[in-house]
Amino acid sequence: MTISIAGVDLELFERGQGDAILYLHGGGGIASDAGFLDLLARERRVIAPSHPGFGKSSLPDWLDSVDDVAHIYLELMDRLGLARADLVGFSIGGWIAAELATKTPERFDRLVLIGPVGVKTGRPDKLDIPDVFAMPLEELDKLRFHDPAKYAGSFAALSDEELYIVARNRETLALLTWEPYMHNPKLKHRLHRVNAPALLLRGASDRIVSAEYLERYAALIPNARIETIAEAGHLPQVEQPAATAANVLRFLNGKADPSGARS
Amino acid sequence: MKAWHFSENAYPYLPPEDEYESIRVSLPNRHYDPKKGAALYDRYIDEWLIAEDEGVEIMLNEHHQTATCVDPAAPLVLAALARLTKKARLLILGNPVANRRQPVRVAEEMAMVDVLSKGRLECGFVRGVPYEVLPANSNPVRMNERQWEAMDLIVRAWTNHGGPVSHEGRFFHHRNINIWPRPYQQPHPPIWVSTTTPGGAGRVGARGYVQATFLTGYKGTPAIYDAYRKGWREAGRGNDVPVNRLAYAALLYAADSEAEARAGAEKLLWYMTANKVPLHFCYPPGYVPTQVHAQILRGAAIDQHAANRANATVDKAIEAGIMFAGTPDQVFRQIQRMYDYVGGFGHLLIMGQAGFLEHDETVRGIKIFAREVYPRLKEAFPDTAISGHQEASTARVVA
Numbered sequence: 001m002t003i004s005i006a007g008v009d010l011e012l013f014e015r016g017q018g019d020a021i022l023y024l025h026g027g028g029g030i031a032s033d034a035g036f037l038d039l040l041a042r043e044r045r046v047i048a049p050s051h052p053g054f055g056k057s058s059l060p061d062w063l064d065s066v067d068d069v070a071h072i073y074l075e076l077m078d079r080l081g082l083a084r085a086d087l088v089g090f091s092i093g094g095w096i097a098a099e100l101a102t103k104t105p106e107r108f109d110r111l112v113l114i115g116p117v118g119v120k121t122g123r124p125d126k127l128d129i130p131d132v133f134a135m136p137l138e139e140l141d142k143l144r145f146h147d148p149a150k151y152a153g154s155f156a157a158l159s160d161e162e163l164y165i166v167a168r169n170r171e172t173l174a175l176l177t178w179e180p181y182m183h184n185p186k187l188k189h190r191l192h193r194v195n196a197p198a199l200l201l202r203g204a205s206d207r208i209v210s211a212e213y214l215e216r217y218a219a220l221i222p223n224a225r226i227e228t229i230a231e232a233g234h235l236p237q238v239e240q241p242a243a244t245a246a247n248v249l250r251f252l253n254g255k256a257d258p259s260g261a262r263s
Numbered sequence: 264m265k266a267w268h269f270s271e272n273a274y275p276y277l278p279p280e281d282e283y284e285s286i287r288v289s290l291p292n293r294h295y296d297p298k299k300g301a302a303l304y305d306r307y308i309d310e311w312l313i314a315e316d317e318g319v320e321i322m323l324n325e326h327h328q329t330a331t332c333v334d335p336a337a338p339l340v341l342a343a344l345a346r347l348t349k350k351a352r353l354l355i356l357g358n359p360v361a362n363r364r365q366p367v368r369v370a371e372e373m374a375m376v377d378v379l380s381k382g383r384l385e386c387g388f389v390r391g392v393p394y395e396v397l398p399a400n401s402n403p404v405r406m407n408e409r410q411w412e413a414m415d416l417i418v419r420a421w422t423n424h425g426g427p428v429s430h431e432g433r434f435f436h437h438r439n440i441n442i443w444p445r446p447y448q449q450p451h452p453p454i455w456v457s458t459t460t461p462g463g464a465g466r467v468g469a470r471g472y473v474q475a476t477f478l479t480g481y482k483g484t485p486a487i488y489d490a491y492r493k494g495w496r497e498a499g500r501g502n503d504v505p506v507n508r509l510a511y512a513a514l515l516y517a518a519d520s521e522a523e524a525r526a527g528a529e530k531l532l533w534y535m536t537a538n539k540v541p542l543h544f545c546y547p548p549g550y551v552p553t554q555v556h557a558q559i560l561r562g563a564a565i566d567q568h569a570a571n572r573a574n575a576t577v578d579k580a581i582e583a584g585i586m587f588a589g590t591p592d593q594v595f596r597q598i599q600r601m602y603d604y605v606g607g608f609g610h611l612l613i614m615g616q617a618g619f620l621e622h623d624e625t626v627r628g629i630k631i632f633a634r635e636v637y638p639r640l641k642e643a644f645p646d647t648a649i650s651g652h653q654e655a656s657t658a659r660v661v662a
Contacts, residue, residue: 061433064405134288134397136543137560155560167556170548175404 005075007060011050012076016041019109020085021252022073022100023048024093026115026235027132027177029055029169031162033090036237039245040088044252047085049076051096053172055165066092066118066176066184070099077107086252088112090237091209092177095184098221101198102190110252111198113217114244115209115234119191120183121216128213129182133174144234146205151238191220198224199251203232203239264609264644266637267322267354268314268629269512270616271332272307272340274300275533286539287329287394300333304340306622311344313626314615315351317633322354322612324389327398331537335398338372345380353380356455356475356612357387360413361406362399367437369413370420374446382447387455387475388414390463393550394540404549407463409434414454416440421451455510459483461490468494468504475510475612480584484511484605492606492651506650507609511601514586515613516620517594517631527628528577528588533618535571535580542566591635598640607650611640 001012013030015037021044025033030050040046051069053059063069073096077085087108089097094116101108122128132140141148155163200218202209211228218224229236229244236244276299277283283290311321321344325337334340337355344353353376358369377384390410396403412432419430420442427441446452455473458464460483467474468491476487492504514531518524545567546559558564580586584604587597602608613632616625 133547134543136541156562158561160557163557163560164553167548167553167560171404171553171556174548175402178402178404179400 002056003076003079005072005079007058008052008063008072009058010052010072010076011056013037013048013050014046016043016045018044020045020047020082021088022077022082022085022097024073024087024089024096025051025054026091026093027169027173028235029165031055031165032235032238036241036245039241040249043249044086047080047082049073051093051172053175054169059172059175064175066095066099069096069176070103073100074104083107084109086110086112088114088248088252089116090114091117091234092173092182094118095182095187098187098191098194099184101194101196102187105193105195108194108196110254111194111196111221112201112248112251113198114201114236114248115203115206116200116214116217117177117182117209118184119188119217119220120180120185121188121213121220127181129208131181132208133178143207146203146231146233146239188220192222194221195223197251199248200224200226201236201244201247202226202228203234203236204228204230205232206234206236208234264611264640264646265320265352265507266611266613266632266640267320267352268311268615269322269324269612270307270310270625271324271326271534271614272303272334273533273537273616273618274303274330274333275537275618277330277537280537280539283539285541285544286331286537287326288397288540288544290328290330294330295333303333307616308340308343308347310616310622310625310629311351312347314629314633315348317630319613319629319633319637320352320354321348322356324356324387325359326392327395329394331534338376341376341384342379345376345383348380348383351383352385353383354385354455354612355387356457357389359391359395359399360388360417361390361410362395362401363413366413366416366435367420367440367442370417371442373417373452374421374442374444377447377452378444380447382452384446384448384452385455385473386452387457388417389457393547394544396547396550397544402549403547405434406550411466414456418451418454421446458487461486464488464490465494465497467491468496468508469498469500471495471498471500471508473508473510473610475512475610477512477612478514478585479511481601481604482583484584484601488605488608488650503649504651505609505646506607506644506648507646509608509650510610510612511605511608512612512614513584513601514580514588514617515594515611515615515632516586516588516628517591517636518627519590519631521590521593524589524593525577527620527624528580528586530620530624531586531588531614531617532575532577532580533620534614535575537618538571539568591631591639594632594636595639595643598636599643602644607644607648609644609646609648609650 087097094113095118232239326332516527
């Protein structure tokens, strides 16, 4: 399914029934998340767009920021008649989710950010997020997988069309995150507006989003808690889909222990 | 034909290659000794001055965070040359405008050099090689678009003489453009653009700027020149494309004896052998077309450094058309062969120094070329010739 918004032909996946989750994929694109989406769709209606310039979504000349993407998704919710939704975002998708939740906090009931980027909270002389554009792919795999050997050389198995999408995803990721690197300097001053309960999840072996980074991120959101997925890196939905889905759904369905929440 | 002495201001005093990951971007500058560097600047500038004395024009370029070219602010060296030289044309090839945040500042720098040199500037613009995006923190996506907007803005800044004008474009914003000084040459200094692929050449041809290509050899050059001529003609500039719109850069070493020429040429190969750069610096996402990027992810990327080293012999380089080396006769014939093969070019950009080619060797090469090859090139390939295969040979018969 494709929806046209402000010059973006948005590739959209939808499955499941129930209260809506707006699902925002990470920098690698949505292709690797299919199994995970199915797990969420067992209990909820999942609406999962490919971000502009990712997957088969087009990229208009004017679009060059995560903020632009967030505005596309506000319009998408209007077009789909979604007055409210839960947000689930991975990595750069977590950043988009955080931007959305600062713009129209009243439209989001619960917020799950998984290995999110988007804020700069550390020292100016040290990157909060390692420079993924300045390292060999093998090195990147070591940072983003708990078990990199399992995913080594996975590009070789892809068709030309699939690999084209992987390459294009990397390009759009660079376009959106190159400078300021992986963050919007304003976002941390806007997160006070987020009034939905938020869960910040992280794979225990994630070396792109560190535990300290996630702590500082959570501290910026009024009602946020942190949990960790064991034996997973930056893509827990790929390495531990069942555990991750269970964790996300437990929180979204309001079954999480409220005593763990910060407030 | 005009010949240009080009030197990259290399700093060759490096540890063994296996002790570092990359000669560019990440090589710690503790390996740079400022005292040796100062002596090298003196030496390289002296070589440019000798080239001028020999009637050869001057060319320089700019790279960043690299030992291969310690000239990260080429306009500074250009300003020094503007005062130290008297007659040579001064070609900067070029300003990496896709990586410069303020095109108007570039317009000011170039106008200033043009005035300092009393109208001897030839102003080149480049997109910049892929390893430049990290030193500049410059987004590798949409670089071509930035380059063209910057170039057009610079020309406008040079040619506007009626007080402040504004530019609110896609990438650059200036509310008050009114540069002092304005260029010495009117309406503005000649503009050059470099490329190593046919993609951009058509657009350069449409503008009529000078198109330069580097080490593209017999294999890559014809398609680039063809694209340029096509762009020129389609823009309504007429059927005849003058050879002086096209430039070719090659390694060149001429000497009295073949043995001496070969020894010098071997040292020039440092250009190819020293460029150790890992893949992740060579292919930032967005720099190459997506299709190419996908093939690189599949593992199709050539290890350019290994390939260069394997192919870095004088014979192979001559055969590929990226090097002209030998006695004056041999060098003339090699250039003639390339000229005829590509349909003619009006500028020969001579990479005449590299690595450990010492000062006296560099100077001997410049002098032999200038005295025994260059006069023959000027006679055989007049600036008034028309480029293109048939046109070029006709023009030569007439000449």
